[in-house]
Amino acid sequence: xxxxxxxxxxxxxGTDAEARPxxxxxxxILGIARSTWPGILAPIVIGIFALGFxxxxxxxxxxxxxxxxGPWLIAKTLVADWGTxxxxxxxxxxxxxxxLIAAVTVGVALAxxxxxxxxLEMSLFPYAVILQVTPVVSIAPLIIIWVGDINLSLLIxxxxxxxxxILSNTIMGLNSADHNLINLFQLYKANRWQALRYLRLPxxxxxxxxxxxxSGGLALIGAVVAEFVAGxxxxxxxxxxxxxxxxxxxxxxxxxxxxIMISVTGxxxxxxxSWISHIFLRKWHESAIKREN
Amino acid sequence: xxxxxxxxxxTGEAPKPRPLVSIxxxxxxxxxxxxxxxxxxxxxxxxxxxxxxxxxxxxxxxxLRMISGLGExxxxxxxxxxxxxxxxxxxxxxxxFVFQEPTLMPWATALKNVMLPLTLKxxxxxxxxxxxxxxxxxxxxxxxxxxxxxxxxxGMKMRVSIARALVTKxxxxxxxxxxxxxxEITRHKLNDDLLKLWWEQRFTAVFVTHSVFESVYxxxxxxxxxxxxxxxxxxxxxxxxxxxxxxxxxxAQYADLCRVASQNLKKAIAG
Numbered sequence: 001x002x003x004x005x006x007x008x009x010x011x012x013x014g015t016d017a018e019a020r021p022x023x024x025x026x027x028x029i030l031g032i033a034r035s036t037w038p039g040i041l042a043p044i045v046i047g048i049f050a051l052g053f054x055x056x057x058x059x060x061x062x063x064x065x066x067x068x069x070g071p072w073l074i075a076k077t078l079v080a081d082w083g084t085x086x087x088x089x090x091x092x093x094x095x096x097x098x099x100l101i102a103a104v105t106v107g108v109a110l111a112x113x114x115x116x117x118x119x120l121e122m123s124l125f126p127y128a129v130i131l132q133v134t135p136v137v138s139i140a141p142l143i144i145i146w147v148g149d150i151n152l153s154l155l156i157x158x159x160x161x162x163x164x165x166i167l168s169n170t171i172m173g174l175n176s177a178d179h180n181l182i183n184l185f186q187l188y189k190a191n192r193w194q195a196l197r198y199l200r201l202p203x204x205x206x207x208x209x210x211x212x213x214x215s216g217g218l219a220l221i222g223a224v225v226a227e228f229v230a231g232x233x234x235x236x237x238x239x240x241x242x243x244x245x246x247x248x249x250x251x252x253x254x255x256x257x258x259x260i261m262i263s264v265t266g267x268x269x270x271x272x273x274s275w276i277s278h279i280f281l282r283k284w285h286e287s288a289i290k291r292e293n
Numbered sequence: 294x295x296x297x298x299x300x301x302x303x304t305g306e307a308p309k310p311r312p313l314v315s316i317x318x319x320x321x322x323x324x325x326x327x328x329x330x331x332x333x334x335x336x337x338x339x340x341x342x343x344x345x346x347x348x349x350x351x352x353x354x355x356x357l358r359m360i361s362g363l364g365e366x367x368x369x370x371x372x373x374x375x376x377x378x379x380x381x382x383x384x385x386x387x388x389x390f391v392f393q394e395p396t397l398m399p400w401a402t403a404l405k406n407v408m409l410p411l412t413l414k415x416x417x418x419x420x421x422x423x424x425x426x427x428x429x430x431x432x433x434x435x436x437x438x439x440x441x442x443x444x445x446x447x448g449m450k451m452r453v454s455i456a457r458a459l460v461t462k463x464x465x466x467x468x469x470x471x472x473x474x475x476x477e478i479t480r481h482k483l484n485d486d487l488l489k490l491w492w493e494q495r496f497t498a499v500f501v502t503h504s505v506f507e508s509v510y511x512x513x514x515x516x517x518x519x520x521x522x523x524x525x526x527x528x529x530x531x532x533x534x535x536x537x538x539x540x541x542x543x544x545a546q547y548a549d550l551c552r553v554a555s556q557n558l559k560k561a562i563a564g
Contacts, residue, residue, distance in 0.1 A: 183363055183390075184390065187388070284401075285400075
Protein backbone atom coordinates (compact mmCIF):
# COMPACT_ATOMS: atom_id res chain seq x y z
CA UNK A 1 0.00 0.00 0.00
CA UNK A 2 1.34 3.39 -0.88
CA UNK A 3 2.05 6.14 1.57
CA UNK A 4 -1.02 8.31 2.09
CA UNK A 5 0.99 11.42 2.78
CA UNK A 6 3.19 11.04 -0.27
CA UNK A 7 3.67 14.47 -1.79
CA UNK A 8 2.37 15.32 -5.22
CA UNK A 9 5.94 15.99 -6.27
CA UNK A 10 6.89 12.65 -7.76
CA UNK A 11 9.41 12.59 -10.58
CA UNK A 12 7.39 10.15 -12.62
CA UNK A 13 4.60 7.70 -12.28
CA GLY A 14 4.62 3.92 -12.14
CA THR A 15 5.67 2.63 -15.51
CA ASP A 16 7.19 5.87 -16.66
CA ALA A 17 10.79 5.04 -15.97
CA GLU A 18 10.56 2.18 -18.41
CA ALA A 19 8.22 3.84 -20.85
CA ARG A 20 10.59 6.73 -21.32
CA PRO A 21 12.48 6.49 -24.59
CA UNK A 22 16.18 6.12 -24.08
CA UNK A 23 18.42 8.17 -26.29
CA UNK A 24 21.87 6.71 -26.53
CA UNK A 25 24.91 8.23 -28.08
CA UNK A 26 26.21 5.90 -30.76
CA UNK A 27 29.94 5.29 -31.15
CA UNK A 28 31.38 7.60 -33.76
CA ILE A 29 34.18 7.11 -36.25
CA LEU A 30 35.54 10.35 -37.75
CA GLY A 31 32.54 12.12 -36.28
CA ILE A 32 30.06 9.94 -38.14
CA ALA A 33 27.89 7.40 -36.36
CA ARG A 34 28.93 3.79 -36.89
CA SER A 35 25.63 2.76 -38.38
CA THR A 36 25.84 5.37 -41.13
CA TRP A 37 29.23 4.22 -42.40
CA PRO A 38 27.98 1.31 -44.55
CA GLY A 39 25.61 3.75 -46.24
CA ILE A 40 28.60 5.89 -47.17
CA LEU A 41 31.11 3.17 -48.02
CA ALA A 42 28.92 0.87 -50.11
CA PRO A 43 28.06 3.46 -52.80
CA ILE A 44 31.69 4.64 -52.86
CA VAL A 45 32.92 1.11 -53.52
CA ILE A 46 30.33 0.66 -56.28
CA GLY A 47 31.33 4.02 -57.72
CA ILE A 48 35.01 3.14 -57.79
CA PHE A 49 34.27 -0.12 -59.57
CA ALA A 50 32.07 1.61 -62.13
CA LEU A 51 34.66 4.30 -62.82
CA GLY A 52 37.36 1.66 -63.15
CA PHE A 53 35.24 -0.29 -65.63
CA UNK A 54 34.52 2.89 -67.57
CA UNK A 55 38.20 3.80 -67.78
CA UNK A 56 39.06 0.24 -68.79
CA UNK A 57 36.46 -0.04 -71.54
CA UNK A 58 37.49 3.32 -73.04
CA UNK A 59 41.07 2.07 -73.34
CA UNK A 60 40.28 -1.54 -74.23
CA UNK A 61 37.92 -0.55 -77.04
CA UNK A 62 39.93 2.50 -78.07
CA UNK A 63 36.87 4.71 -77.87
CA UNK A 64 37.74 8.20 -79.15
CA UNK A 65 37.39 10.86 -76.46
CA UNK A 66 34.94 12.92 -78.54
CA UNK A 67 32.54 9.97 -78.23
CA UNK A 68 33.20 8.89 -74.67
CA UNK A 69 36.04 10.31 -72.63
CA GLY A 70 37.34 8.27 -69.71
CA PRO A 71 36.84 9.51 -66.16
CA TRP A 72 40.53 10.32 -65.78
CA LEU A 73 40.49 12.61 -68.82
CA ILE A 74 37.32 14.25 -67.53
CA ALA A 75 38.96 14.87 -64.17
CA LYS A 76 42.00 16.38 -65.87
CA THR A 77 39.75 18.61 -68.00
CA LEU A 78 37.86 19.67 -64.90
CA VAL A 79 41.09 20.85 -63.30
CA ALA A 80 42.47 22.41 -66.49
CA ASP A 81 39.25 24.29 -67.36
CA TRP A 82 38.42 25.16 -63.76
CA GLY A 83 38.81 28.88 -64.44
CA THR A 84 36.05 28.96 -67.06
CA UNK A 85 33.90 26.30 -65.46
CA UNK A 86 33.94 27.78 -61.96
CA UNK A 87 32.79 31.12 -63.39
CA UNK A 88 29.89 29.32 -65.04
CA UNK A 89 29.16 27.39 -61.88
CA UNK A 90 28.92 30.64 -59.96
CA UNK A 91 26.39 32.04 -62.48
CA UNK A 92 24.25 28.90 -62.33
CA UNK A 93 24.44 28.82 -58.53
CA UNK A 94 23.38 32.45 -58.28
CA UNK A 95 20.31 31.88 -60.42
CA UNK A 96 19.46 28.66 -58.60
CA UNK A 97 19.61 30.18 -55.13
CA UNK A 98 17.89 33.40 -56.12
CA UNK A 99 15.09 31.27 -57.61
CA LEU A 100 14.94 29.10 -54.49
CA ILE A 101 14.75 32.12 -52.19
CA ALA A 102 12.02 33.62 -54.38
CA ALA A 103 10.20 30.29 -54.39
CA VAL A 104 10.34 30.07 -50.59
CA THR A 105 9.20 33.66 -50.12
CA VAL A 106 6.35 33.56 -52.62
CA GLY A 107 5.39 29.96 -51.82
CA VAL A 108 5.13 30.49 -48.07
CA ALA A 109 3.46 33.91 -48.41
CA LEU A 110 0.87 32.56 -50.85
CA ALA A 111 0.28 29.51 -48.67
CA UNK A 112 -0.42 31.73 -45.65
CA UNK A 113 -2.74 33.96 -47.70
CA UNK A 114 -4.55 30.91 -49.10
CA UNK A 115 -5.13 29.38 -45.68
CA UNK A 116 -6.49 32.68 -44.35
CA UNK A 117 -8.96 33.06 -47.17
CA UNK A 118 -10.70 30.10 -48.77
CA UNK A 119 -11.91 32.41 -51.56
CA LEU A 120 -8.43 33.44 -52.57
CA GLU A 121 -7.30 29.84 -52.50
CA MET A 122 -10.22 28.71 -54.64
CA SER A 123 -9.65 31.46 -57.18
CA LEU A 124 -5.86 31.36 -57.41
CA PHE A 125 -4.77 27.80 -56.70
CA PRO A 126 -5.78 26.44 -60.15
CA TYR A 127 -3.44 28.96 -61.75
CA ALA A 128 -0.61 27.81 -59.55
CA VAL A 129 -1.32 24.30 -60.81
CA ILE A 130 -1.35 25.47 -64.43
CA LEU A 131 2.00 27.15 -63.87
CA GLN A 132 3.33 23.92 -62.41
CA VAL A 133 2.11 21.53 -65.10
CA THR A 134 3.17 23.65 -68.07
CA PRO A 135 6.65 22.42 -69.11
CA VAL A 136 9.14 25.18 -68.45
CA VAL A 137 10.90 24.39 -71.74
CA SER A 138 7.81 25.47 -73.62
CA ILE A 139 7.33 28.80 -71.89
CA ALA A 140 10.97 29.72 -71.39
CA PRO A 141 11.36 31.21 -74.92
CA LEU A 142 8.32 33.42 -74.32
CA ILE A 143 9.61 34.57 -70.98
CA ILE A 144 13.00 35.35 -72.47
CA ILE A 145 11.37 37.41 -75.22
CA TRP A 146 9.02 39.24 -72.88
CA VAL A 147 11.38 39.94 -70.03
CA GLY A 148 14.36 40.90 -72.12
CA ASP A 149 16.93 40.67 -69.36
CA ILE A 150 18.35 37.17 -69.65
CA ASN A 151 19.32 36.71 -66.02
CA LEU A 152 15.88 37.76 -64.85
CA SER A 153 14.27 35.42 -67.40
CA LEU A 154 16.34 32.49 -66.17
CA LEU A 155 15.44 33.38 -62.61
CA ILE A 156 11.73 33.46 -63.44
CA UNK A 157 11.91 30.09 -65.21
CA UNK A 158 13.74 28.46 -62.31
CA UNK A 159 11.28 30.03 -59.87
CA UNK A 160 8.26 28.68 -61.78
CA UNK A 161 9.64 25.17 -61.49
CA UNK A 162 10.69 25.48 -57.86
CA UNK A 163 7.83 27.25 -56.16
CA UNK A 164 4.95 24.80 -56.44
CA UNK A 165 6.22 22.08 -54.07
CA ILE A 166 6.76 24.74 -51.43
CA LEU A 167 3.32 26.23 -51.97
CA SER A 168 1.42 22.97 -51.93
CA ASN A 169 3.40 21.44 -49.05
CA THR A 170 3.10 24.54 -46.91
CA ILE A 171 -0.64 24.76 -47.53
CA MET A 172 -0.98 21.16 -46.43
CA GLY A 173 1.18 21.84 -43.38
CA LEU A 174 -0.74 24.92 -42.34
CA ASN A 175 -3.95 22.90 -42.49
CA SER A 176 -2.53 19.92 -40.64
CA ALA A 177 -2.48 21.34 -37.11
CA ASP A 178 -3.97 18.97 -34.54
CA HIS A 179 -7.71 19.56 -34.36
CA ASN A 180 -7.76 19.48 -30.57
CA LEU A 181 -4.97 22.05 -30.47
CA ILE A 182 -7.03 24.28 -32.75
CA ASN A 183 -9.90 23.88 -30.27
CA LEU A 184 -7.57 24.75 -27.42
CA PHE A 185 -6.58 27.96 -29.18
CA GLN A 186 -10.28 28.75 -29.63
CA LEU A 187 -10.90 28.17 -25.93
CA TYR A 188 -8.18 30.66 -25.06
CA LYS A 189 -9.62 33.07 -27.64
CA ALA A 190 -6.41 33.23 -29.64
CA ASN A 191 -6.60 35.60 -32.60
CA ARG A 192 -5.63 34.64 -36.15
CA TRP A 193 -2.13 35.94 -35.80
CA GLN A 194 -1.53 33.95 -32.60
CA ALA A 195 -2.96 30.80 -34.15
CA LEU A 196 -0.63 31.29 -37.12
CA ARG A 197 2.42 32.16 -35.06
CA TYR A 198 2.11 29.55 -32.33
CA LEU A 199 0.22 26.74 -34.04
CA ARG A 200 -0.08 26.70 -37.82
CA LEU A 201 3.42 27.78 -38.78
CA PRO A 202 5.22 25.34 -36.46
CA UNK A 203 2.86 22.57 -37.57
CA UNK A 204 3.66 23.41 -41.19
CA UNK A 205 7.42 23.39 -40.68
CA UNK A 206 8.07 19.68 -41.45
CA UNK A 207 5.90 19.91 -44.57
CA UNK A 208 7.61 23.10 -45.71
CA UNK A 209 11.03 21.54 -45.23
CA UNK A 210 9.94 18.52 -47.26
CA UNK A 211 8.93 20.94 -50.02
CA UNK A 212 12.22 22.78 -49.71
CA UNK A 213 14.16 19.56 -50.33
CA UNK A 214 12.27 18.98 -53.58
CA SER A 215 12.39 22.61 -54.65
CA GLY A 216 16.15 22.90 -54.12
CA GLY A 217 16.78 20.31 -56.82
CA LEU A 218 14.03 21.71 -59.02
CA ALA A 219 15.45 25.24 -58.88
CA LEU A 220 18.73 23.91 -60.27
CA ILE A 221 16.93 21.92 -62.97
CA GLY A 222 14.84 24.97 -63.84
CA ALA A 223 17.91 27.17 -64.10
CA VAL A 224 19.74 24.66 -66.31
CA VAL A 225 16.77 23.99 -68.57
CA ALA A 226 16.08 27.69 -69.06
CA GLU A 227 19.72 28.28 -69.87
CA PHE A 228 19.58 25.54 -72.50
CA VAL A 229 16.59 27.25 -74.05
CA ALA A 230 18.29 30.62 -73.95
CA GLY A 231 21.29 28.89 -75.49
CA UNK A 232 23.95 30.93 -77.22
CA UNK A 233 21.34 33.59 -77.90
CA UNK A 234 21.80 34.81 -74.38
CA UNK A 235 24.84 36.43 -72.93
CA UNK A 236 24.69 34.31 -69.78
CA UNK A 237 27.36 31.67 -69.52
CA UNK A 238 26.23 29.24 -66.85
CA UNK A 239 27.04 25.53 -66.79
CA UNK A 240 24.31 24.65 -69.29
CA UNK A 241 25.73 27.14 -71.73
CA UNK A 242 29.15 25.50 -71.29
CA UNK A 243 27.62 22.13 -72.14
CA UNK A 244 26.05 23.53 -75.32
CA UNK A 245 29.24 25.31 -76.26
CA UNK A 246 31.37 22.20 -75.67
CA UNK A 247 28.93 20.20 -77.79
CA UNK A 248 29.34 22.58 -80.73
CA UNK A 249 33.10 22.48 -80.37
CA UNK A 250 33.19 18.71 -79.85
CA UNK A 251 35.02 19.21 -76.55
CA UNK A 252 33.25 16.29 -75.01
CA UNK A 253 35.49 15.90 -71.93
CA UNK A 254 34.61 19.48 -70.98
CA UNK A 255 30.95 18.73 -71.56
CA UNK A 256 31.22 15.86 -69.11
CA UNK A 257 33.08 18.05 -66.65
CA UNK A 258 30.26 20.63 -66.73
CA UNK A 259 27.70 17.86 -66.42
CA ILE A 260 29.47 16.47 -63.37
CA MET A 261 29.52 19.93 -61.81
CA ILE A 262 25.76 20.22 -62.26
CA SER A 263 25.25 16.82 -60.62
CA VAL A 264 27.56 17.66 -57.73
CA THR A 265 25.76 20.97 -57.28
CA GLY A 266 22.44 19.12 -57.16
CA UNK A 267 23.80 16.70 -54.57
CA UNK A 268 25.21 19.59 -52.52
CA UNK A 269 21.85 21.37 -52.58
CA UNK A 270 20.11 18.19 -51.48
CA UNK A 271 22.57 17.70 -48.61
CA UNK A 272 22.21 21.34 -47.60
CA UNK A 273 18.41 21.26 -47.53
CA SER A 274 18.46 17.91 -45.72
CA TRP A 275 20.80 19.38 -43.14
CA ILE A 276 18.61 22.45 -42.68
CA SER A 277 15.62 20.15 -42.25
CA HIS A 278 17.48 18.06 -39.69
CA ILE A 279 18.54 21.13 -37.70
CA PHE A 280 14.96 22.38 -37.45
CA LEU A 281 13.32 19.05 -36.69
CA ARG A 282 15.87 17.04 -34.74
CA LYS A 283 14.44 17.95 -31.34
CA TRP A 284 10.87 16.94 -31.91
CA HIS A 285 9.89 15.46 -35.23
CA GLU A 286 9.55 11.72 -35.73
CA SER A 287 11.42 11.84 -39.02
CA ALA A 288 14.55 13.23 -37.36
CA ILE A 289 14.66 11.17 -34.20
CA LYS A 290 16.50 7.90 -33.92
CA ARG A 291 15.02 5.58 -31.40
CA GLU A 292 16.21 2.34 -29.93
CA ASN A 293 13.80 -0.52 -30.10
CA UNK B 294 -25.47 -0.37 6.15
CA UNK B 295 -27.36 -0.02 2.98
CA UNK B 296 -25.32 1.39 0.16
CA UNK B 297 -28.28 3.37 -1.06
CA UNK B 298 -28.06 5.51 2.04
CA UNK B 299 -24.49 6.36 1.34
CA UNK B 300 -25.10 7.02 -2.31
CA UNK B 301 -28.29 9.01 -2.23
CA UNK B 302 -30.16 10.73 -4.98
CA UNK B 303 -29.47 14.38 -4.50
CA THR B 304 -32.61 16.17 -3.49
CA GLY B 305 -31.75 19.70 -4.49
CA GLU B 306 -34.34 21.04 -2.05
CA ALA B 307 -32.09 23.03 0.22
CA PRO B 308 -31.52 26.63 -0.90
CA LYS B 309 -28.17 26.74 -2.65
CA PRO B 310 -25.84 29.56 -3.58
CA ARG B 311 -25.88 30.51 -7.23
CA PRO B 312 -24.29 27.75 -9.29
CA LEU B 313 -21.13 28.29 -11.30
CA VAL B 314 -22.75 26.75 -14.35
CA SER B 315 -26.44 26.45 -14.99
CA ILE B 316 -27.46 24.13 -17.83
CA UNK B 317 -31.11 24.55 -18.83
CA UNK B 318 -33.01 22.26 -21.25
CA UNK B 319 -29.93 21.81 -23.37
CA UNK B 320 -30.18 19.67 -26.49
CA UNK B 321 -27.67 19.16 -29.24
CA UNK B 322 -28.48 17.85 -32.68
CA UNK B 323 -25.72 17.40 -35.20
CA UNK B 324 -26.05 18.32 -38.87
CA UNK B 325 -26.52 14.64 -39.77
CA UNK B 326 -29.59 14.50 -37.55
CA UNK B 327 -28.07 12.62 -34.63
CA UNK B 328 -29.39 13.85 -31.32
CA UNK B 329 -26.30 13.77 -29.13
CA UNK B 330 -27.82 15.35 -26.06
CA UNK B 331 -31.48 15.83 -25.13
CA UNK B 332 -33.05 18.06 -22.51
CA UNK B 333 -30.24 18.17 -20.03
CA UNK B 334 -30.75 20.20 -16.86
CA UNK B 335 -27.79 20.46 -14.56
CA UNK B 336 -26.35 22.91 -12.06
CA UNK B 337 -22.68 22.76 -11.22
CA UNK B 338 -21.77 24.27 -7.87
CA UNK B 339 -18.55 26.18 -7.40
CA UNK B 340 -15.77 23.93 -6.15
CA UNK B 341 -17.48 20.57 -6.55
CA UNK B 342 -16.02 17.52 -8.28
CA UNK B 343 -18.59 16.12 -10.71
CA UNK B 344 -18.23 13.13 -12.99
CA UNK B 345 -20.28 12.64 -16.12
CA UNK B 346 -20.55 8.86 -16.31
CA UNK B 347 -22.02 6.92 -19.17
CA UNK B 348 -21.43 4.50 -22.04
CA UNK B 349 -19.78 5.73 -25.19
CA UNK B 350 -22.15 7.67 -27.37
CA UNK B 351 -24.15 9.06 -24.44
CA UNK B 352 -23.20 12.63 -25.27
CA UNK B 353 -21.07 13.25 -22.20
CA UNK B 354 -18.18 14.60 -24.27
CA UNK B 355 -20.57 16.68 -26.36
CA UNK B 356 -22.05 18.11 -23.17
CA LEU B 357 -18.57 18.90 -21.85
CA ARG B 358 -17.62 20.65 -25.08
CA MET B 359 -20.80 22.73 -24.92
CA ILE B 360 -19.96 23.74 -21.35
CA SER B 361 -16.50 24.77 -22.54
CA GLY B 362 -18.03 26.85 -25.33
CA LEU B 363 -16.58 24.74 -28.14
CA GLY B 364 -20.05 23.82 -29.37
CA GLU B 365 -23.29 25.73 -29.17
CA UNK B 366 -26.39 23.92 -27.88
CA UNK B 367 -29.07 23.49 -30.53
CA UNK B 368 -31.63 24.31 -27.88
CA UNK B 369 -31.49 25.51 -24.30
CA UNK B 370 -28.97 27.66 -22.51
CA UNK B 371 -25.75 27.29 -20.56
CA UNK B 372 -25.38 30.15 -18.15
CA UNK B 373 -22.52 31.29 -15.97
CA UNK B 374 -24.31 33.51 -13.45
CA UNK B 375 -21.20 34.43 -11.48
CA UNK B 376 -18.64 34.67 -14.31
CA UNK B 377 -17.60 37.79 -16.22
CA UNK B 378 -19.38 38.53 -19.50
CA UNK B 379 -18.03 40.27 -22.56
CA UNK B 380 -19.53 43.32 -24.26
CA UNK B 381 -21.91 41.19 -26.33
CA UNK B 382 -23.23 39.47 -23.22
CA UNK B 383 -21.44 36.17 -23.79
CA UNK B 384 -20.02 34.60 -20.69
CA UNK B 385 -16.25 34.32 -20.77
CA UNK B 386 -15.53 32.01 -17.88
CA UNK B 387 -11.96 31.18 -17.00
CA UNK B 388 -11.71 27.49 -17.72
CA UNK B 389 -9.16 24.82 -18.33
CA PHE B 390 -9.72 21.90 -20.68
CA VAL B 391 -7.99 18.52 -20.75
CA PHE B 392 -8.57 16.42 -23.84
CA GLN B 393 -8.60 12.66 -24.11
CA GLU B 394 -5.16 12.87 -25.70
CA PRO B 395 -2.46 15.03 -24.15
CA THR B 396 -2.74 17.37 -27.18
CA LEU B 397 0.66 18.95 -26.69
CA MET B 398 2.59 20.92 -29.27
CA PRO B 399 5.33 18.46 -30.29
CA TRP B 400 7.70 21.27 -31.29
CA ALA B 401 7.62 22.91 -27.86
CA THR B 402 9.19 21.86 -24.58
CA ALA B 403 7.05 20.90 -21.59
CA LEU B 404 7.56 24.39 -20.15
CA LYS B 405 6.58 26.12 -23.39
CA ASN B 406 3.51 23.92 -23.66
CA VAL B 407 2.38 24.88 -20.18
CA MET B 408 3.12 28.54 -20.93
CA LEU B 409 0.82 28.55 -23.95
CA PRO B 410 -2.40 29.82 -22.28
CA LEU B 411 -0.43 32.60 -20.58
CA THR B 412 1.36 33.52 -23.82
CA LEU B 413 -2.00 33.71 -25.60
CA LYS B 414 -3.33 35.95 -22.85
CA UNK B 415 -0.37 38.27 -23.31
CA UNK B 416 1.34 37.57 -20.00
CA UNK B 417 4.97 38.64 -20.27
CA UNK B 418 7.50 35.92 -20.90
CA UNK B 419 9.27 35.97 -17.55
CA UNK B 420 6.06 35.74 -15.49
CA UNK B 421 4.69 33.09 -17.82
CA UNK B 422 7.83 31.01 -17.44
CA UNK B 423 7.79 31.30 -13.66
CA UNK B 424 4.12 30.35 -13.39
CA UNK B 425 4.49 27.48 -15.83
CA UNK B 426 7.52 26.14 -13.94
CA UNK B 427 5.59 26.26 -10.66
CA UNK B 428 2.66 24.45 -12.25
CA UNK B 429 4.94 21.79 -13.75
CA UNK B 430 6.43 21.06 -10.34
CA UNK B 431 2.92 20.90 -8.86
CA UNK B 432 2.05 18.09 -11.27
CA UNK B 433 5.30 16.33 -10.36
CA UNK B 434 7.36 17.21 -13.41
CA UNK B 435 10.06 19.34 -11.85
CA UNK B 436 13.20 18.81 -13.87
CA UNK B 437 11.35 18.03 -17.11
CA UNK B 438 10.93 21.66 -18.20
CA UNK B 439 13.14 21.31 -21.24
CA UNK B 440 11.88 17.87 -22.29
CA UNK B 441 9.96 17.59 -25.52
CA UNK B 442 6.64 15.68 -25.50
CA UNK B 443 8.35 13.04 -27.62
CA UNK B 444 10.63 12.24 -24.69
CA UNK B 445 7.82 11.87 -22.15
CA UNK B 446 5.69 8.84 -21.35
CA UNK B 447 1.90 8.86 -21.74
CA GLY B 448 1.33 9.62 -18.07
CA MET B 449 3.84 12.44 -18.05
CA LYS B 450 2.35 13.98 -21.17
CA MET B 451 -1.04 13.94 -19.47
CA ARG B 452 0.50 15.69 -16.47
CA VAL B 453 1.82 18.42 -18.77
CA SER B 454 -1.65 18.71 -20.26
CA ILE B 455 -3.18 19.12 -16.78
CA ALA B 456 -0.52 21.67 -15.84
CA ARG B 457 -1.35 23.64 -18.97
CA ALA B 458 -5.06 23.59 -18.14
CA LEU B 459 -4.44 24.77 -14.56
CA VAL B 460 -1.72 27.34 -15.20
CA THR B 461 -4.26 30.15 -15.62
CA LYS B 462 -5.79 29.25 -12.23
CA UNK B 463 -9.18 28.61 -13.82
CA UNK B 464 -12.34 28.40 -11.73
CA UNK B 465 -13.38 25.26 -13.61
CA UNK B 466 -11.41 22.36 -15.04
CA UNK B 467 -13.14 20.33 -17.75
CA UNK B 468 -11.68 16.89 -18.46
CA UNK B 469 -12.72 14.61 -21.30
CA UNK B 470 -11.74 11.05 -20.33
CA UNK B 471 -8.20 12.26 -19.73
CA UNK B 472 -6.82 8.99 -18.38
CA UNK B 473 -8.68 6.53 -20.61
CA UNK B 474 -5.61 5.68 -22.64
CA UNK B 475 -3.32 5.09 -19.65
CA UNK B 476 -2.51 1.85 -17.90
CA GLU B 477 -4.15 1.06 -14.56
CA ILE B 478 -1.15 1.86 -12.37
CA THR B 479 -0.45 5.21 -14.00
CA ARG B 480 -4.14 6.01 -13.96
CA HIS B 481 -4.44 5.41 -10.21
CA LYS B 482 -1.44 7.63 -9.59
CA LEU B 483 -2.85 10.40 -11.75
CA ASN B 484 -6.25 10.08 -10.07
CA ASP B 485 -4.59 10.56 -6.68
CA ASP B 486 -2.57 13.53 -7.87
CA LEU B 487 -5.56 15.12 -9.58
CA LEU B 488 -7.54 14.83 -6.33
CA LYS B 489 -4.72 16.46 -4.39
CA LEU B 490 -4.55 19.32 -6.87
CA TRP B 491 -8.29 19.75 -6.65
CA TRP B 492 -8.19 19.61 -2.87
CA GLU B 493 -5.46 22.25 -2.72
CA GLN B 494 -6.60 24.57 -5.49
CA ARG B 495 -10.35 24.30 -5.08
CA PHE B 496 -11.36 24.58 -8.70
CA THR B 497 -14.61 23.09 -9.94
CA ALA B 498 -13.90 19.82 -11.69
CA VAL B 499 -16.03 18.19 -14.38
CA PHE B 500 -14.69 14.79 -15.28
CA VAL B 501 -16.05 12.75 -18.18
CA THR B 502 -15.44 9.02 -17.83
CA HIS B 503 -16.92 5.66 -18.64
CA SER B 504 -15.30 4.04 -15.63
CA VAL B 505 -17.54 3.54 -12.61
CA PHE B 506 -14.54 3.00 -10.35
CA GLU B 507 -12.80 6.15 -11.46
CA SER B 508 -15.92 8.28 -11.10
CA VAL B 509 -16.69 6.98 -7.60
CA TYR B 510 -13.11 7.38 -6.46
CA UNK B 511 -12.82 10.95 -7.65
CA UNK B 512 -16.21 12.57 -7.40
CA UNK B 513 -18.52 14.14 -4.90
CA UNK B 514 -21.28 13.76 -7.41
CA UNK B 515 -21.91 11.49 -10.39
CA UNK B 516 -24.22 12.40 -13.22
CA UNK B 517 -25.21 9.15 -14.94
CA UNK B 518 -26.06 9.49 -18.61
CA UNK B 519 -27.66 7.17 -21.15
CA UNK B 520 -27.14 6.99 -24.88
CA UNK B 521 -29.29 7.50 -27.98
CA UNK B 522 -30.24 10.15 -27.27
CA UNK B 523 -27.79 11.32 -24.63
CA UNK B 524 -29.67 12.28 -21.49
CA UNK B 525 -29.24 12.46 -17.75
CA UNK B 526 -30.61 9.36 -15.98
CA UNK B 527 -29.44 9.86 -12.40
CA UNK B 528 -27.69 12.39 -10.27
CA UNK B 529 -25.86 10.66 -7.40
CA UNK B 530 -24.07 12.07 -4.42
CA UNK B 531 -20.96 10.16 -3.40
CA UNK B 532 -21.17 10.33 0.34
CA UNK B 533 -17.56 9.81 1.32
CA UNK B 534 -15.20 12.43 2.65
CA UNK B 535 -12.20 13.87 0.88
CA UNK B 536 -9.23 13.70 0.88
CA UNK B 537 -9.33 10.14 -0.38
CA UNK B 538 -6.49 7.72 -0.85
CA UNK B 539 -5.69 4.05 -1.27
CA UNK B 540 -7.38 3.35 2.08
CA UNK B 541 -10.61 4.51 0.47
CA UNK B 542 -9.92 2.61 -2.73
CA UNK B 543 -9.72 -0.65 -0.81
CA UNK B 544 -12.55 0.03 1.64
CA ALA B 545 -15.88 -1.75 1.82
CA GLN B 546 -17.56 1.62 1.53
CA TYR B 547 -15.90 2.20 -1.85
CA ALA B 548 -17.03 -1.22 -3.03
CA ASP B 549 -20.60 -0.48 -1.93
CA LEU B 550 -20.57 2.91 -3.65
CA CYS B 551 -19.24 1.35 -6.84
CA ARG B 552 -21.97 -1.28 -6.77
CA VAL B 553 -24.71 1.32 -6.48
CA ALA B 554 -23.20 3.47 -9.20
CA SER B 555 -22.89 0.38 -11.38
CA GLN B 556 -26.54 -0.50 -10.84
CA ASN B 557 -27.53 3.02 -11.82
CA LEU B 558 -25.36 2.86 -14.91
CA LYS B 559 -26.86 -0.51 -15.84
CA LYS B 560 -30.33 0.90 -15.43
CA ALA B 561 -29.36 3.87 -17.55
CA ILE B 562 -28.03 1.68 -20.33
CA ALA B 563 -31.14 -0.50 -20.21
CA GLY B 564 -33.15 2.70 -20.61
